[in-house]
């Protein structure tokens with residue numbers, strides 16, 4: 001830590017922060033922002049959202065008695081300033097690396113991380129639970145949820161508002177409105193918030209302070225506003241007031257002294273409070289302000305130069321393969337519609353949006369709605385492709401079963417980030433999709449081994465008349481050339497990739513390539529199974545009859561996964577073979593370099609070879 005951060009350097013915990021004079025906070029925020037930029041540019045990670053929460057983090061820890069008061073950050077990707085202020089400044093260099101700080105709040109990491117997050121829109125529910133618990137236990141503490149305007153679009157946030165608005169507990173919801181999700185925000189709520197901030201509806205910071213200072217009981221205040229709005233004198237009652245909250249704002253979220261004075265005042269009000277704070281994504285770093293999407297989650301970069309084009313040696317990521325396929329298939333089939341729950345960039349749909357705007361739907365952070373919306377489209381003869389991360393489809397499990405599978409609707413699920421994701425850690429790992437999908441009737445699951453198969457299996461999936469998921473991992477694959485055609489592979493069929501003796505490795509997905517390496521040393525057979533469901537039974541039974549030992553391999557949870565499907569099938573066919581199941585162990589795998597994490601799970605070539613030798617005594 002160098003001396004250009006004199007105030008920040010003196011802060012080990014929020015207690016130290018609370019000893020500063022209010023006039024010093026703006027200087028502290030400047031130091032914190034500079035430290036943050038330097039730190040994230042060295043490690044990579046979420047940047048623009050964190051630049052936007054610097055003043056809010058300072059003000060919240062200054063006014064509230066954390067960790068006694070509970071501070072719950074929604075998604076948690078904007079908590080780096082909070083981490084720096086809560087004793088983790090010196091560990092920021094380890095961010096998102098194996099054994100280092102998580103990129104999200106974690107209860108095990110710090111007592112200041114009141115609630116673990118990473119999936120969005122959980123903060124109001126969790127903070128409400130904490131507020132009610134403190135009431136039941138007779139404890140005097142505040143519970144605060146900080147939620148972005150993107151996260152606010154999720155149904156779950158509204159379920160929580162609906163519940164909280166009629167409670168009489170001391171819950172403070174802070175809407176951090178930067179008019180951005182990862183990409184520009186969508187939907188009617190966004191329009192409403194924009195309206196709130198415009199013209200006569202924009203209360204100056206001064207006005208907001210005065211409103212709070214009056215400290216009128218919410219009901220009285222509501223009655224007064226109703227009366228005044230009836231004669232057209234004053235701003236109408238906001239949506240949040242209609243939900244039962246006392247609404248304050250919008251106020252400037254980069255004016256730390258105002259934030260402090262407003263929060264000080266709100267702190268003394270009873271009942272559910274709603275503070276609307278306006279911030280700028282990327283605040284204070286010109287390049288991020290100009291392009292908050294690119295700086296949402298950059299790799300390492302030089303702040304003086306800015307982001308450079310990332311180099312993948314001409315290799316396509318699976319996400320790019322999907323994006324190209326989507327455009328190509330949409331060109332030849334006008335029934336195709338593409339749906340993303342707020343992940344346009346992450347799911348590779350930017351070009352599709354440009355070229356097919358009428359068939360592109362960003363539905364907001366609303367996975368449940370995305371799936372049922374797709375079901376409705378499919379009922380009417382369209383061919384929906386839902387591009388969704390494996391981990392986020394977990395949110396829409398009932399919709400998948402109840403709305404899509406039971407009605408056997410032809411929806412394609414392009415499941416990105418299947419398997420380990422690396423720096424984002426356990427919350428984002430796509431570890432469970434094979435187990436959670438393969439138990440649902442009518443649903444098929446394809447596991448391409450490389451980029452070209454990914455394209456081909458997407459074609460196969462699209463041609464089916466029932467729900468099909470195609471799961472593929474983050475990043476690049478084996479570097480296989482991707483054909484430009486739209487040829488499908490046969491449905492439910494695998495292939496033998498290498499013929500060996502005694503041992504056959506049945507691979508589901510991209511671990512085919514390390515398996516081929518391991519098989520070289522073992523002279524084993526390698527089977528590219530391609531489908532976790534339906535299993536290629538003929539191929540499986542043929543391979544079982546020709547080998548003494550079987551190995552199953554998948555980048556997904558072993559428990560209930562494709563290997564379990566193989567065991568079930570062998571058992572049903574009354575065939576007994578020793579089977580070694582390789583995949584992700586029954587534990588949450590933390591953040592780190594993906595290759596290292598795979599190796600730690602024994603899923604690199606050396607690990608696969610060792611496991612086989614050990615189990616079968618080779």
Ligand SMILES: Cc1ncc(C[n+]2csc(CCOP(=O)(O)OP(=O)(O)O)c2C)c(N)n1
Pocket residue numbers: 049052075077078118119120147148149150151152178180181182281341342343365367392395
């Ligand atoms: C359930 C779920 N879906 C998608 C995401 C991916 N995601 C992470 S941050 C983000 C945008 C959040 O926008 P907002 O709440 O406005 O925060 P900002 O980044 O603008 O500060 C999204 C979609 C997620 N974390 N959780």
